[in-house]
Amino acid sequence: MIYSIKILWLLLKTQIRSQTQYRLSFLADVFTTAIFSSIYFLAFALILQRFETVAGWTLGEIAFLVGMTETSFAFMDLLFSGFDPDSFSPMVRMGSLDQFMVRPVSLTIQVLGSRLILRRMGRVLEGLAVLAFGIVTTQPDWTWLKTFYLPVVLVCQVICMGSIFMMGSTITFWTVERIEAVNILTYGGNELMSYPMNIYPRWLLFIFTYFVPFIFVNFYPTLYFLDKPDPLNFPVFAPFLTPLVAIGMALAAYWFWGYGLRHYQSTGT
Amino acid sequence: MQAFLKIVGISARQQMTYRTALVAGLFTNLFFGILRASLLIALYQGETSVNGMDVGGAITYVALSQAMIAYLTIFGNTEMGRTVSDGSIASDLIKPVHFILLWLGRDLGRSLVNFVVRGLFFIGLFSLFYSLYYPLEIGRWFLFFVSLIFSWLLNFFWRMLVNLGAFWSPDIQGFARLAFGFSQLFSGFVLPLRLLPDWFSRLSNWTPFPGMMNHPMEVYLGIYSPSQLLGAFGHQLIWLFILVFLCLALFRLGIRRLVIQGG
Amino acid sequence: MDTIVQVRHLTKEFRVLHRRSGKWGAWNDFFHPQYRTIRAVDGISFDIQPGELIGYIGPNGAGKSTTIKMLTGLLVPTGGEILVKGMIPWKDRRKYVANIGVVFGQRRTLWWDLPVIDSLEVLKAIYRIPDPLFKHNLGMFRKILDLDSFLESPVRSLSLGQRMRAELCAAFLHNPALLFLDEPTIGLDVVAKERIREFIRHLHREGTTILLTTHDLTDVERLCERVMVLDWGKILYDGNLQELTSRFEGVNEMRVSFAENGEDGLLEGLEPPVREGRYYVYRIDPRKVSIPDLVSSLYRTHPVVDLEIRKPKLEDTIRKIYENKSLNTPD
Numbered sequence: 001m002i003y004s005i006k007i008l009w010l011l012l013k014t015q016i017r018s019q020t021q022y023r024l025s026f027l028a029d030v031f032t033t034a035i036f037s038s039i040y041f042l043a044f045a046l047i048l049q050r051f052e053t054v055a056g057w058t059l060g061e062i063a064f065l066v067g068m069t070e071t072s073f074a075f076m077d078l079l080f081s082g083f084d085p086d087s088f089s090p091m092v093r094m095g096s097l098d099q100f101m102v103r104p105v106s107l108t109i110q111v112l113g114s115r116l117i118l119r120r121m122g123r124v125l126e127g128l129a130v131l132a133f134g135i136v137t138t139q140p141d142w143t144w145l146k147t148f149y150l151p152v153v154l155v156c157q158v159i160c161m162g163s164i165f166m167m168g169s170t171i172t173f174w175t176v177e178r179i180e181a182v183n184i185l186t187y188g189g190n191e192l193m194s195y196p197m198n199i200y201p202r203w204l205l206f207i208f209t210y211f212v213p214f215i216f217v218n219f220y221p222t223l224y225f226l227d228k229p230d231p232l233n234f235p236v237f238a239p240f241l242t243p244l245v246a247i248g249m250a251l252a253a254y255w256f257w258g259y260g261l262r263h264y265q266s267t268g269t
Numbered sequence: 270m271q272a273f274l275k276i277v278g279i280s281a282r283q284q285m286t287y288r289t290a291l292v293a294g295l296f297t298n299l300f301f302g303i304l305r306a307s308l309l310i311a312l313y314q315g316e317t318s319v320n321g322m323d324v325g326g327a328i329t330y331v332a333l334s335q336a337m338i339a340y341l342t343i344f345g346n347t348e349m350g351r352t353v354s355d356g357s358i359a360s361d362l363i364k365p366v367h368f369i370l371l372w373l374g375r376d377l378g379r380s381l382v383n384f385v386v387r388g389l390f391f392i393g394l395f396s397l398f399y400s401l402y403y404p405l406e407i408g409r410w411f412l413f414f415v416s417l418i419f420s421w422l423l424n425f426f427w428r429m430l431v432n433l434g435a436f437w438s439p440d441i442q443g444f445a446r447l448a449f450g451f452s453q454l455f456s457g458f459v460l461p462l463r464l465l466p467d468w469f470s471r472l473s474n475w476t477p478f479p480g481m482m483n484h485p486m487e488v489y490l491g492i493y494s495p496s497q498l499l500g501a502f503g504h505q506l507i508w509l510f511i512l513v514f515l516c517l518a519l520f521r522l523g524i525r526r527l528v529i530q531g532g
Numbered sequence: 533m534d535t536i537v538q539v540r541h542l543t544k545e546f547r548v549l550h551r552r553s554g555k556w557g558a559w560n561d562f563f564h565p566q567y568r569t570i571r572a573v574d575g576i577s578f579d580i581q582p583g584e585l586i587g588y589i590g591p592n593g594a595g596k597s598t599t600i601k602m603l604t605g606l607l608v609p610t611g612g613e614i615l616v617k618g619m620i621p622w623k624d625r626r627k628y629v630a631n632i633g634v635v636f637g638q639r640r641t642l643w644w645d646l647p648v649i650d651s652l653e654v655l656k657a658i659y660r661i662p663d664p665l666f667k668h669n670l671g672m673f674r675k676i677l678d679l680d681s682f683l684e685s686p687v688r689s690l691s692l693g694q695r696m697r698a699e700l701c702a703a704f705l706h707n708p709a710l711l712f713l714d715e716p717t718i719g720l721d722v723v724a725k726e727r728i729r730e731f732i733r734h735l736h737r738e739g740t741t742i743l744l745t746t747h748d749l750t751d752v753e754r755l756c757e758r759v760m761v762l763d764w765g766k767i768l769y770d771g772n773l774q775e776l777t778s779r780f781e782g783v784n785e786m787r788v789s790f791a792e793n794g795e796d797g798l799l800e801g802l803e804p805p806v807r808e809g810r811y812y813v814y815r816i817d818p819r820k821v822s823i824p825d826l827v828s829s830l831y832r833t834h835p836v837v838d839l840e841i842r843k844p845k846l847e848d849t850i851r852k853i854y855e856n857k858s859l860n861t862p863d
Contacts, residue, residue, distance in 0.1 A: 046460075
């Protein structure tokens with residue numbers, strides 16, 4: 001375990017070093033990423049000038065929702081760069097994965113360490129800015145439990161979306177080509193959780209409550225943080241299911257990744 | 270011409286081989302379409318018409334714009350730029366077809382497949398979830414398709430323009446991402462321009478971007494008055510000329526640079 | 533000595549999409565894909581003893597890479613057994629790969645943007661190479677592979693030959709007892725190839741067991757005593773290199789030029805020669821004619837100016853084997 005973490009850190013350190021070599025172009029990259037990422041929230045803020053609220057949520061409240069999921073998604077995107085299906089698929093195709101497999105270190109560690117796209121920091125910053133805007137405009141009533149629970153939720157979100165990333169990459173073992181459908185759960189999941197989820201059709205809500213329980217990852221915790229009434233009448237503990245969902249998804253991802261690897265070993269590419 | 274058609278044909282055939290990717294893309298578009306439609310429905314809540322567009326129109330707008338993502342390559346790509354960076358452009362430059370025409374053929378072939386698989390099939394699937402508007406006049410269909418062809422060309426030359434930057438910079442990824450981000454916003458892809466504040470849509474009309482998405486959508490919905498219709502086509506044509514001119518000029522400069530510096 | 537690699541009835545099958553041609557081929561593939569099973573490796577068996585340097589050759593698609601992938605634990609066989617140093621490669625992969633070194637000629641192990649030395653440091657941590665051993669090995673390889681000039685340069689700026697030298701160093705830092713080299717000389721120029729071969733020779737002298745896959749038969753001629761020839765997933769020949777040449781292609785070439793012009797060149801017991809300029813070229817089957825006897829009698833009876841015996845090229849021999857698949861491997 002310690003050995004694995006040591007190797008991971010060593011791998012990441014080398015990544016950081018080579019990416020920050022040219023400081024100015026690196027900072028410019030972070031900055032453009034931040035601008036690019038804010039485009040969708042910006043568009044939403046603009047449309048609210050005509051409509052004022054959506055499903056009873058103000059711009060500030062939406063900003064809280066968006067800020068949470070943006071921050072954790074972006075952080076996950078940074079940390080799990082190696083498992084980004086976009087970069088994992090070429091790894092399978094070009095045989096880098098074979099290279100990893102002939103080394104005596106856990107493959108997961110090597111994939112995580114293979115890539116760290118630092119410019120994604122820009123999106124983390126954007127997410128944090130939107131979250132800060134949301135908190136300042138909504139002025140939530142902070143209790144000690146809320147203060148403690150907020151970072152827990154953020155960590156759980158990172159785990160949930162990281163698991164999805166891993167599962168998405170695992171599918172590449174069968175398809176080789178990058179599968180755009182994975183975006184449904186990664187980028188799509190982020191988008192889905194950016195708005196109050198009761199606006200979606202019933203069947204969709206059902207899927208994201210009982211199969212991929214995204215509803216407990218951002219929507220319910222946010223209802224709790226902002227003391228908003230629950231439009232769907234779930235039990236009162238619904239906002240506190242987040243850690244459970246995170247653990248469940250992490251386990252599922254771990255299992256599926258192992259299963260995919262076994263498949264890869266039996267078919268190659 | 271023969272060579273050009275051949276390129277289109279090969280590229281289309283190539284695109285057909287990405288079976289799983291096509292189907293997967295179709296479902297991704299569908300999912301995002303449902304999310305976007307849900308958001309607009311929630312926004313409309315109770316309002317019948319906002320700035321000349323009703324809920325049904327807004328949903329149809331979302332459906333069409335999602336269906337055209339792959340056909341128009343709305344998210345952009347840096348394929349051509351990459352051939353400059355890695356030097357594989359050389360094999361394209363020795364072909365007896367103008368470089369830009371070569372890429373036009375390639376993109377067209379792919380787009381035609383995408384138009385059917387990720388466009389028409391998409392509309393079919395999406396209409397299972399939401400009822401869409403279909404124009405009853407032949408004339409409007411005709412105008413829509415003409416406008417759609419123009420918007421394809423605008424998207425192509427915008428993409429080419431961004432990619433031509435690769436002649437001057439070894440890494441255009443960041444710049445391209447930002448450029449395509451802006452074109453998504455100002456083209457009305459992210460949200461219909463009509464629903465954004467007036468100052469914003471006025472601002473966007475000074476850019477080529479509304480012609481890349483918003484115009485064909487509104488032509489389809491029949492929102493434009495005859496004079497606005499003329500304006501929209503004029504806007505598309507003028508910007509098409511400007512972009513074609515810019516691309517040709519930059520290409521010539523870029524090639525000279527490439528030849529002098531040896532790549 | 534114990535056998536280090538044991539392979540028995542090894543088989544690997546793949547299912548591949550069968551692409552159809554024609555106007556509607558792509559369309560049909562889209563809606564009704566057809567698959568067929570191909571057998572990339574078809575029941576092969578062999579043993580490798582410690583210290584052997586074996587050439588594993590065959591045309592493209594013969595199943596060489598698939599075999600290597602199974603031997604290195606990347607692929608699970610469809611059938612048969614592999615035992616390397618008492619381990620089943622794909623089962624205890626992580627433990628197993630610490631004992632082997634692998635170089636894939638067409639892939640890169642080293643971190644693209646990092647200086648070579650940084651990559652080596654990372655590998656040092658990965659393989660838990662103790663400091664003294666690392667220093668000793670690095671010092672030695674720097675000399676043999678002449679790494680000094682580019683040790684501090686990022687990998688992406690190296691030439692292909694330099695990169696391959698760095699790769700070889702990387703693959704051997706942890707002193708593996710068994711080394712798999714998959715096309716290590718591919719795309720290199722003659723000088724670079726020779727340097728790589730020198731290194732392989734050095735490792736062989738040190739007692740490393742090496743399985744060398746290659747397209748370049750010169751590699752095999754220069755390096756290997758034992759060769760395995762593979763085609764269509766089957767081993768066509770496994771044995772001594774010399775024996776291979778004499779067994780399958782008996783015909784040598786003797787080129788002679790005589791002092792007196794107008795010589796008809798007819799010799800007893802040989803076919804009439806072909807003239808190439810000053811030279812008369814005879815085809816000789818060494819199994820029928822003793823070459824030393826022939827040469828000495830020739831010098832006695834004829835005014836020989838120049839004489840040269842050419843052995844058949846390995847390439848030609850191998851081609852013969854591919855063309856004539858009915859030949860059985862020696863017992």
